[in-house]
Amino acid sequence: MVVLGIESSCDETAAAIVTDDRRILADTIFAQIAEHTPFGGVVPEIAARAHLDHLDDTIAAAMRQAGMKFADLDAVAVTGGPGLIGGVIVGVMMAKAIALAHKKPFIAVNHLEGHALTARLTDDVAFPYLLLLVSGGHCQLLVVEGVGRYQRLGATIDDAAGEAFDKAAKLMGLGFPGGPAVAKAAAGATAPFRNLPRPMKGRPDCNFSFSGLKTALRQRVDALKAEHAFDDATRANLAAGFQAAVVDCLIDRTRHALELAQAAHPTLSALVVAGGVAANQHLREALHKLAAKHGIPIVAPPPRLCTDNAAMIAWAGIERLHAGERSGFDYAPRPRWPLDSAAPALAGAGV
C-alpha cells in the first residue's frame, strides 16, 4: 500500500509518500519560517495563505521524489485536525480533490495520532506503550493501547512544553522558532542558572504545568535588564537553566507515569516520545537514562519526524486504512480533536 500524506495544520506545509512496509519514499517540508519570523510566532491567517501558495509545489516535489504519479497511489491521507483551521481546510480540500479526481480512498487523520504513531513507522514498536507527547500545542502522557485507543494519564494544566519553549525564547529575545533557538543558546552556556522552579515535581498525579516557570523566567529577565546585566552570556545561561528545568519536569512526570503504566500493563513494550519538543537533545538523553533505569526500551524518532511532517500523517492513515477505515468526502475539518476520543470521532468521520 502506497499513501500520500498531507500536513498543513500549523506552519509546516508538508507532503510525504509512505508504504505500509514502512518505507518513506518521499518527505518534503516547506517550513514557513520567513513568513512568521517578523511576528515572532505563527500568524494563523498568514499560515493559511502560505499553505495555499506552497501546497501544490510541495506535493509535486514529493511525487517527483518518489518517482510516482497520482495513479500509483492507493490512498490520500491528510491532517483533519486539530490545528489552525485555515490551514487544515487548505490541506483537507487538496486531499479530497486529489482523491476524488483519481478515484482513491481519502482518510482524514488526527494530527496528534500522527505524532503518537510515528514510532511504529520508524521502529518496530508493539502496543501497549507509554507515550510522552510534547509538542507546540500539547503536553500529555498516554498509554497507547492500539490505533485509536489512548488512555490519558496526565496533561498540562496550562502551557504545552513547546509553547513554554516558544514563550521563553520570545522573553529572552531569541527569535522564532523558539525551541531550537533556546536549545542553541543553551549550548553556549558557561554557568547555567540553577534556581528556576520545577512546577508539579513530585506530585502524585501525572500532570504538568509550565506557566509558573515562565513567570519566574520573566522576573529574572526583567531583573537582569534593570541591572543592565542581560548580555549574551547571561542569556545563554538563562536558556540553559530554563531548558534544564523543563526537562527536569518532563522527566519527573514521565517517571511517575512509567511506574503506573508498568504496574498496570505488564506487557508495556516501550517508552516513546513524540512531538516537536522530542527533537530536544537534552530531553532525549534524559529519557534514555530514565528508560534504562526502568529496564524498558526508549523510542525517540529522528528529530525530523518529531516536528511536524507528512510522513507521520501518511503512516497514521495507513494504520487506519489497515483497520478498514476511510473518511467520507463530506468530512469537515476539526479545529479541536482530543486524542483520547480519536476512535469515536473517526468512526463517525464523514459525518
Ligand code: ATP
Ligand atoms: P501540535 O502538534 O500540538 O498541534 P505543533 O504541531 O505546532 O503542535 P510540533 O510541530 O509538533 O507542534 O512541535 C513544534 C514545537 O516543538 C514548537 O513549540 C517548538 O518550539 C518545539 N521544538 C522544536 N524543536 C525543539 C527543540 N530542539 N527543543 C525544544 N523544543 C523544540
Ligand code: MG
Ligand atoms: Mg511548526
Ligand code: FE
Ligand atoms: Fe505537531
